[in-house]
Amino acid sequence: MTAAAFVVLALAAVGFGYRLVAGPSLTDRVVGVDGLLVVGVSALAVQAMQTGEGAFLPVAVVATLVGFVSTGIVARFIEGAGQ
Amino acid sequence: MTGQVLALFGAVLTLLAAVGVVRFPDVLARMHALTKASTLGVVLVLVGAAVTLDNPNDVTSLLLAAALQVLTMPVGANLLSRATWRAGQETRSGLTADSQEGVV
Numbered sequence: 001m002t003a004a005a006f007v008v009l010a011l012a013a014v015g016f017g018y019r020l021v022a023g024p025s026l027t028d029r030v031v032g033v034d035g036l037l038v039v040g041v042s043a044l045a046v047q048a049m050q051t052g053e054g055a056f057l058p059v060a061v062v063a064t065l066v067g068f069v070s071t072g073i074v075a076r077f078i079e080g081a082g083q
Numbered sequence: 084m085t086g087q088v089l090a091l092f093g094a095v096l097t098l099l100a101a102v103g104v105v106r107f108p109d110v111l112a113r114m115h116a117l118t119k120a121s122t123l124g125v126v127l128v129l130v131g132a133a134v135t136l137d138n139p140n141d142v143t144s145l146l147l148a149a150a151l152q153v154l155t156m157p158v159g160a161n162l163l164s165r166a167t168w169r170a171g172q173e174t175r176s177g178l179t180a181d182s183q184e185g186v187v
Contacts, residue, residue: 001087005128008094015101019113027110027167031117034159035097035104038121041152042097045132045145046090054141060129060148068155072162079166 002050013039030074037067086135093127096120118160
């Protein structure tokens with residue numbers, strides 16, 4: 001069942017990667033990066049569940065915080081670029 | 084077993100968010116699809132892993148990551164959508180009324 005979760009997450013990563021590459025605006029690319037980050041955090045959790053060993057789980061916490069800070073910074077950048 | 088079912092359901096929700104991000108016609112609609120579906124998806128995956136694992140360190144990390152996702156995803160989406168609305172004119176092309184005029 002964890003293998004099925006990995007396959008589904010890989011399909012989701014393909015969709016987010018398409019939006020990251022082809023997105024017409026900068027906001028679309030930020031949405032793509034955010035989605036890839038969500039997929040990465042989920043994949044870390046599924047990997048910990050598969051192996052039964054959670055040595056990489058603090059990386060999920062740090063990735064969440066870094067994703068939020070980077071989204072805020074790019075939002076400030078977009079707001080400044082429109083004026 | 085319960086945790087694995089939860090994780091698979093969360094992964095399917097993330098895939099639905101990806102489908103919305105690929106197919107929706109508008110920037111704000113795509114952001115809405117990502118934020119709503121994938122917040123619940125990643126929380127389900129993390130809670131499923133927390134149910135499966137039994138080391139207290141791992142469970143604490145997973146629950147902290149889930150709480151941070153719930154707290155930061157709506158705030159980040161609000162920041163980004165407000166900046167996009169202020170900066171761009173193209174997101175208003177399909178709309179007939181601007182209820183945020185003078186507010187945002």
